[in-house]
Amino acid sequence: MSLTDAKVRELETKAHDIRVSIIEMLIEAKSGHTAGPLDMADIFTYLYFSGAMKYDSKRPDWLERDRLVLSNGHIAPVLYATMAHAGYFPMDKLATLRKFGSILQGHPHREWLPALETSSGPLGCGLSQAVGMAIADRMDHGAVSSKQIFCLLGDGELDEGNNWEAIMLAGKERLHNLTVVVDRNCIQIDGFTEDIMPLEPLGDKWRAFGWHVQECDGHNFLDIDRAFGEARAIFDKPSVILARTIASKGIPAFERKFEWHGKPPTTPEEIATAREALHM
Amino acid sequence: MFDKDVEQVPIRKGFGEGLVVAAEADMNVVGLCADLTESTQMYLFKEKFPTRFLEIGIAEQNLAAVASGMAAMGKVPFITSYAMFSPGRNWEQIRTTIAYNYRPVKIAGSHAGVSVGPDGGTHQAIEDIAITRVMPRMVVLSPCDAIEARKAIVAAAKTTTPVYIRLARDKTPIITSDQTPFTIGKAEVYFAPKEGKAVVGIVATGALLHKALSAAQELENEGVAVKVVNLATIKPLDEQAIWTLAQETGAIVTVEEHQIAGGMGSAVAECLAQHAPVPVEFIGVRDQFGQSGTPAELIEHYGMGVSHIKAAVEKVLLRKR
Numbered sequence: 001m002s003l004t005d006a007k008v009r010e011l012e013t014k015a016h017d018i019r020v021s022i023i024e025m026l027i028e029a030k031s032g033h034t035a036g037p038l039d040m041a042d043i044f045t046y047l048y049f050s051g052a053m054k055y056d057s058k059r060p061d062w063l064e065r066d067r068l069v070l071s072n073g074h075i076a077p078v079l080y081a082t083m084a085h086a087g088y089f090p091m092d093k094l095a096t097l098r099k100f101g102s103i104l105q106g107h108p109h110r111e112w113l114p115a116l117e118t119s120s121g122p123l124g125c126g127l128s129q130a131v132g133m134a135i136a137d138r139m140d141h142g143a144v145s146s147k148q149i150f151c152l153l154g155d156g157e158l159d160e161g162n163n164w165e166a167i168m169l170a171g172k173e174r175l176h177n178l179t180v181v182v183d184r185n186c187i188q189i190d191g192f193t194e195d196i197m198p199l200e201p202l203g204d205k206w207r208a209f210g211w212h213v214q215e216c217d218g219h220n221f222l223d224i225d226r227a228f229g230e231a232r233a234i235f236d237k238p239s240v241i242l243a244r245t246i247a248s249k250g251i252p253a254f255e256r257k258f259e260w261h262g263k264p265p266t267t268p269e270e271i272a273t274a275r276e277a278l279h280m
Numbered sequence: 281m282f283d284k285d286v287e288q289v290p291i292r293k294g295f296g297e298g299l300v301v302a303a304e305a306d307m308n309v310v311g312l313c314a315d316l317t318e319s320t321q322m323y324l325f326k327e328k329f330p331t332r333f334l335e336i337g338i339a340e341q342n343l344a345a346v347a348s349g350m351a352a353m354g355k356v357p358f359i360t361s362y363a364m365f366s367p368g369r370n371w372e373q374i375r376t377t378i379a380y381n382y383r384p385v386k387i388a389g390s391h392a393g394v395s396v397g398p399d400g401g402t403h404q405a406i407e408d409i410a411i412t413r414v415m416p417r418m419v420v421l422s423p424c425d426a427i428e429a430r431k432a433i434v435a436a437a438k439t440t441t442p443v444y445i446r447l448a449r450d451k452t453p454i455i456t457s458d459q460t461p462f463t464i465g466k467a468e469v470y471f472a473p474k475e476g477k478a479v480v481g482i483v484a485t486g487a488l489l490h491k492a493l494s495a496a497q498e499l500e501n502e503g504v505a506v507k508v509v510n511l512a513t514i515k516p517l518d519e520q521a522i523w524t525l526a527q528e529t530g531a532i533v534t535v536e537e538h539q540i541a542g543g544m545g546s547a548v549a550e551c552l553a554q555h556a557p558v559p560v561e562f563i564g565v566r567d568q569f570g571q572s573g574t575p576a577e578l579i580e581h582y583g584m585g586v587s588h589i590k591a592a593v594e595k596v597l598l599r600k601r
Contacts, residue, residue: 069349109380110381110382111380117352118348118349118377119377120376122376124341125341128348128377129349129377131342131349132346132351133349133350133353135349136310136355137353139332140354165341166345168337169336169339
């Protein structure tokens with residue numbers, strides 16, 4: 001069943017609030033990444049607030065929860081902001097991002113924030129861990145397990161060879177309980193992905209490794225919902241959703257610019273531009 | 281033990297047998313291999329527990345990180361390959377996804393040391409102790425024979441930490457028995473003078489322990505009393521045993537089939553420099569790569585034979601005076 005209009009509006013409002021939190025965190029932290037967190041805000045909102053992902057923020061160690069592995073750990077601000085909005089920890093903790101002793105380390109570390117499924121930051125090894133989770137769950141529960149393993153990857157991160165080892169293994173093992181989302185924002189630190197290391201034809205590559213491949217508009221909740229629904233319905237192979245996103249989505253002056261991959265708004269003008277765009 | 285016809289078994293065989301014992305005791309034990317089930321001896325586990333075995337293919341980075349994910353779901357994964365590739369090639373995956381994540385993955389690196397032999401330097405891991413012991417939370421085990429390897433695997437399966445177990449390829453004399461004590465973190469005295477006080481303490485690890493014991497026997501016959509400690513756990517270091525040995529003898533020789541830089545001897549020297557400074561001589565590889573040859577030729581060529589150990593004992597005795 002697709003999302004109702006009211007639900008879509010509710011998700012859009014939540015995604016906006018999460019973007020506001022992300023920008024507040026980055027301004028306070030004075031370092032960190034802007035483009036990826038903003039462009040993944042809709043996907044995160046969908047996972048945590050549409051009912052697509054099974055979790056209990058008051059019982060983060062609940063065994064029957066779905067698992068979410070964030071591979072590109074540098075987009076931590078969107079993960080942290082979403083988790084705070086979902087009730088994992090108080091909102092005021094968001095202001096401690098990247099500060100000494102904070103539960104919100106610059107890149108996620110589950111020792112500081114045990115509700116995290118994995119620590120991440122070094123690129124290319126999140127999918128392997130998600131594959132390991134999916135295989136272990138199948139060992140214990142067979143094909144009937146109701147758990148879903150979600151893994152979120154950056155597109156630039158696909159330069160890392162370790163990913164393709166994991167993609168090959170998941171295809172071999174036909175892990176239907178695994179759904180990957182690639183943040184196809186087409187940028188990485190040094191430039192546009194197709195200039196740095198061309199990824200296209202990206203869908204064909206995944207398909208050749210035995211995956212069910214879909215594309216979606218990463219900012220349209222109806223399209224996101226359609227893609228996740230189809231992924232859940234595929235029972236003979238793992239699924240990947242190539243989510244077309246706009247880097248720095250929500251702040252037009254920063255959008256699509258790779259320069260915003262790894263820095264926060266710092267000058268008074270940049271801060272004013274960001275706040276104005278998000279009506280802060 | 282010093283007989284020419286002493287039973288010789290590859291240390292890695294103890295891994296294969298130990299894994300089966302550990303798996304029988306704990307249904308969460310799983311095995312992952314990177315296309316080397318036969319030579320790492322994981323086939324024993326695979327035959328007995330086919331549904332708990334996972335073939336990863338020749339992909340050691342994936343091997344480590346997939347195991348981390350399985351551990352996150354409650355499994356106790358043992359991963360195995362040649363030490364050069366795991367923990368060699370996949371060091372960062374081990375650091376981030378296993379040690380930093382604090383997952384109880386057990387990394388068995390076979391074919392450690394120059395005694396790998398004819399395969400040559402690419403396949404002879406002589407840096408693995410250094411790169412694993414430097415990692416926070418990693419326990420580093422280096423058994424001296426197949427029986428101790430079996431015990432090390434069974435003990436590793438019961439811990440909640442990441443563990444690296446260093447295994448040699450070549451046939452190695454059986455030194456221990458089922459009754460010999462083995463506890464992670466505890467060094468054991470394997471040779472002591474029949475009478476009187478030892479004047480040098482030898483700390484040895486892995487397959488070279490047998491050579492250290494042979495050297496000790498010859499030295500005793502020649503009137504030099506030494507004590508030999510088997511350091512099967514390199515990390516956490518049994519500091520008490522090392523201090524005691526240093527205080528008792530006043531001079532130490534370390535023996536390992538590994539680079540001197542960063543290896544077991546370095547760990548012992550770090551401890552002694554802080555707490556009980558005495559002269560130390562190191563037996564190990566001196567900043568070189570290995571090469572093809574028979575294990576015996578290579579041990580001699582790189583200065584790790586019985587005569588070299590005896591010479592190091594003589595040298596450290598001179599420094600003592």
